[in-house]
Amino acid sequence: MNFRPRHRDEPELNLIPMIDVLIVLLIFLLLTTTFSREAQLRISLPEAPGTGTQTAGQNTGLEIVISPEGQYRINQRELTDNQLETVKQALKEAAGDNPDPLITIDADRNTTHQSVITVLDAAGQLGYQHISFAAQSSPGH
Numbered sequence: 001m002n003f004r005p006r007h008r009d010e011p012e013l014n015l016i017p018m019i020d021v022l023i024v025l026l027i028f029l030l031l032t033t034t035f036s037r038e039a040q041l042r043i044s045l046p047e048a049p050g051t052g053t054q055t056a057g058q059n060t061g062l063e064i065v066i067s068p069e070g071q072y073r074i075n076q077r078e079l080t081d082n083q084l085e086t087v088k089q090a091l092k093e094a095a096g097d098n099p100d101p102l103i104t105i106d107a108d109r110n111t112t113h114q115s116v117i118t119v120l121d122a123a124g125q126l127g128y129q130h131i132s133f134a135a136q137s138s139p140g141h
Helices: 018-040 083-094 113-125
Strands: 062-066 072-074 103-107 131-133
Touching: 018 131, 062 113, 072 103, 083 103, 083 113
Parallel strands: 062 103, 103 131
Antiparallel strands: 062 072
16 A cells, blocks of 8 residues: 555646636627617707797797708898808807897707807807797697
8 A cells, every 4th residue: 555645736726717718708898888879879859749949929039940950040131151150240240239138049959069069159159148048749639
């Protein structure tokens, strides 16, 4: 019989394959979160239940209509271009003596964000604070 003590090799944990798997999982998670964020950008504007912001008798404010192409119409008067200074001047003329008129922005569903921001910027530079957005009634209301 052999009673000599055996020298066993201590088991070692090899971390390199585990690190490789974690790196692959991290890359996968980063790529999938990037794709899901990009999918969230495609939105359609919601419809609002209820009526519009102005009634027929309430005609003291300014109505700004923005077409899908970015053309502006302030109180039924079309502007020559879509520059910020032109929009500011037209807002000032349409407001007349009213220091802070109610501004209703009626933008098409396909209007660019920049067109709406231009109107908001012009109104902000003139000190107009009462701004609302028009929306169409949702079906069934």
